[in-house]
Amino acid sequence: MPLRKEPSHLLEPVITLAKKAGKRIMEVYQSEFRVGVKEDCSPLTAADLASHHCLMEGLDLLRPRYPVLSEESSTVPFTERSAWELFWLVDPLDGTKDFIQRNDEFTVNVALIHRNRPVLGVVYAPAKAACYFASEGCGAFRQVGDGEPEGIHVRAEAHCPVRVVGSRSHRSEELDRYLSRLGPHQLVSVGSSLKFCLVAEGAADLYPRMGPTSEWDTAAAHCIVREAGGEVTDLAGRPLLYNKQESILNPHFLAFGDKSKDWCRFAEGLGFGS
Incomplete structure (x- = not known):
């Protein structure tokens, strides 16, 4: 199932869809919502589900149609998804704990995976009205509100302290x-x-993650970092790959700008493992 043309032609409808899902999230965020618990004991809100349904319906209308793997419908067996050359990888609400704490640091993540690599990524932070997006070979961009998108780039030479x-x-x-x-550094906690x-x-220069994450947590933003000139690797320096095994958990990884x-x-x- 080859890409008919570069993935950038899908950016505009996916950005629109992510913002629509973000609107559904904000409707819940501005209400007295309840918090449930999923089977893995992670929190679940009506916003997770509202965004999920919005994204699933919207992606199903795009052409060409590709399969979708979402955090809220992650039961697709590997025997089936291992045959997917192209698919959407979605986290309808990344940062549910941040959502619950009402600190505005939560996002909608949508990535297009082609042969185990993210070739398109949209990250939308609805409470901040900030949208980051990229597609392979076309660079990375940030749009705030209804403003014009601006190209973004990693810092080629790391700050001192890092x-x-x-x-x-x-x-x-x-x-x-x-x-x-690592030595002298300034650490900022962000959701x-x-x-x-x-x-x-x-x-920032570096995001080291030595804890559990799932592939839908990272794929969209991975594409954005790479197109901005940076990289995301495991602790052995190998780029993260997606949908390569039964488990959807990532290894420990590093996202950085200064190569x-x-x-x-x-x-x-x-x-600890790589």
């Missing part, structure tokens, strides 16, 4: 050990895939 972004909800011992080796976006726009630095060396010998 500006690091980390998870607001998932601080780990492994991360602390990595940072102790959802906005951490990647700060790297992509040059506001002249060997960010992986600070993880060597620390005794």
Whole structure:
């Protein structure tokens, strides 16, 4: 199932769809919503489901039609999805804990995966009216409100001290050990895939993740960082790949802008997996 042309022709309808899903999220955000619990004990709100249904219906109308793997419908067996050469990978509400805490740091993530690599990504933060997007070979952009999209780029030379972004909800011992080796740095805690976006726009140098994430958490923003001139790799320096195995969990990873630095060396010998 080859791409009929470069994926950029799908950007405009996907951006529109992500903003529509964001509107559904904000309707719940501005109400007295309840919080449920999924089978894996992670939180679930009406906003997750409203965004999911909005995205599933909208992506089904796009042509050509590609299969969809969403966090809220993740039961597609690997025996089926392993045959997908092209598919949409979706997180309807990334940062549900941030949503519940009402700190505005949650996003809608939509990625198009082609042969295990993200070739299109849209990350929309509805509470901030900020949209980040990219497609392979076309660069990365940020749009705030109804303003004109502006091209974004990673910082080619890291700040001194290094500006690091980390998870607001998932601080780990492994991360602390990595940072102790990194040396002088400034650490800012941010929710959802906005951490990647700060790297992509040059506001941060490094996002090290030594904790569990799923493929739908990273794919859209991975494309944005790469098209902004950065990279996302595992701790051995290999680019993250998608839909390669039964598990949808990512390895530990690093998202960074300055490619002249060997960010992986600070993880060597620390005794946690790559």
